[in-house]
Amino acid sequence: MKAGGALLEAEGLVRRYAMRRGLLGRAVEVRAVDGVSLKLERGRTLGLVGESGCGKSTTGRLVLGMETPDAGRVSFDGAVMPQPGSAAWRAMRARMQMVFQDPLGALDRRLPIATQVGEPLEIHGIGARSERAARVETLLRAVGLRSDQGARYPHELSGGQRQRAVLARALATDPALLVCDEPISALDVSIQAQVMNLLVDLQEQFGTAMLFVSHDLRAVRQVSHRVAVMYLGRIVEEGEPDGVLHEPAHPYSRALVSAIPHPGRAGQRIVLQGDPPNPADRPSGCAFHPRCPVATSLCARETPALKARPDGRLVACHVAHGEVSAGQGHARQEAA
């Protein structure tokens, strides 16, 4: 293993789904992910935020190779992702794992926890039978479960304990990459903090790189080294978490950040106009322009590219790059 360098590189990922309206309707193409590029270094965490339906979970699955992109490519540790289901792809699972949103659904309810945590070892033939039991016990302890809880069935554990079991299973093969798809959104608020801290601890302990997919900005800030904001299948802003959260450059990120509730601070929330757009009917130009408070006529015509600002922040916005001065918003302009 080489030190440093990109562990995971994704370039121009596109994933389209065909959607049919009604029984005889024409199939409409939906671009769930539309040209996403990202880079993740060893032992680092990239947070991926956005509203529901913006393609962040699909990006997670594409990056893991659970789905094949329609365009673009994913390379892991310098090698191109093999075809899903092939033997090479299966062998690669030992190096990259996923943590799911719903831990009860992700666990087989007919097998005790210890068996399931040990299953990746069995699949990839790691260790002898006797060593595996010891390894399972170490893993259970690492995620904060007692070893006697290994004999329990998933339904006999609490939500937080289940998510810990899922984490233990994901870490069994000591993977280099962990994709966490909304790992805390199904949990209680008090448990959320525990699991977040656990993730940070485990990353320090195992040196795992993480792609952290969430709609919770504060959770993302807590674990991430970099944050990417997604809107309608594209990354609109990417940078250091503190920078993005304190002075977001893209108008969408600004609205997202202002939606975080702060005690004692009121009256400065940006409420977006209109509904999230239909991904089957993507607006021209910048996809955000119909809802953007500072949109100009240029935004409706030309799609802004994701470019670096002088301070290193990547933003896809004409206004943020100073190519055009802030407008009054597209919808209001038309009405006027």
Added chain:
Amino acid sequence: MPEAPLVITAPTAPTKTRRKAPPALVIFGIGWLMLMLIVALLADILAPYAYTALDLRNRLSPPILLGGTWLHPLGTDELGRDVLSRLIYSIRTSLLIAFGATIIGAAVGTSLGFLAAHFRGFIEQAVLALVDFSASLPFLILALAVLAFFGNSLLLLVCLLGLHAWERYARIARGLALAAGTQGYAAAVRGLGASPWRIYGRHVLPNIASTLIVSMTLAFPEVILLESGLSFLGLGVQPPETSLGSMVGYGREYLTRAPWILLAPASTIVLTTLSVSLIGDWLRDGLDPTLR
């Protein structure tokens, strides 16, 4: 004295998942099925007469309870054949057919359902077309055609009856495997790098087993009844061979004069199917850790 502590510690060992004893009805069901299996296995030893042996002097003699003699405990039929002996041999034939056919149907249906769910695309369409074809074709016509063309043998009959309910298992297996595959544990296990064998054998099959077992306990009586129907039409078990169904079929003509010819196999069918249903129900609950 040194042995004393050992004696005490042994029973206090944690026996967390101690199984409860099955309910009385299930014990009865298990007992009855065991009896049936023993009868089927030891038919040659247990039967007092050969099933074709005629005793023309004692035609239509009643069973003991209706004033008969110990010579023929369950009476005789119109040709003086011993009903008990014929019943014993019939149990052997019918159990073979019913168990064989149910297992063949479940195995074929589940495998095809899994194949469809795993490969999707053309294979799925082909399996579904076959399912629809099989569901829309009257089974008796298929049975008639097959038995008329290929002659009649016990093996063929078992295989044919096995095809009777396969489409039900195929539909269940495909639907549940698809549901498990898109969301949840099967997708998670796939993400761990498991081979399809492991996903379907270790995870999906045990999870859907309860539904399949219930389906099997429903199909089992159907197969017995279907076999009797076919035998009655002269397509199933051919005389002088005998089965529970054919005994009922031929006994029908003497229903008013000698009801015992029909009652003995009929009550055997009822008790056996009831036992299978009871055990199936109990197994389904017992196999599910969430219901324990």
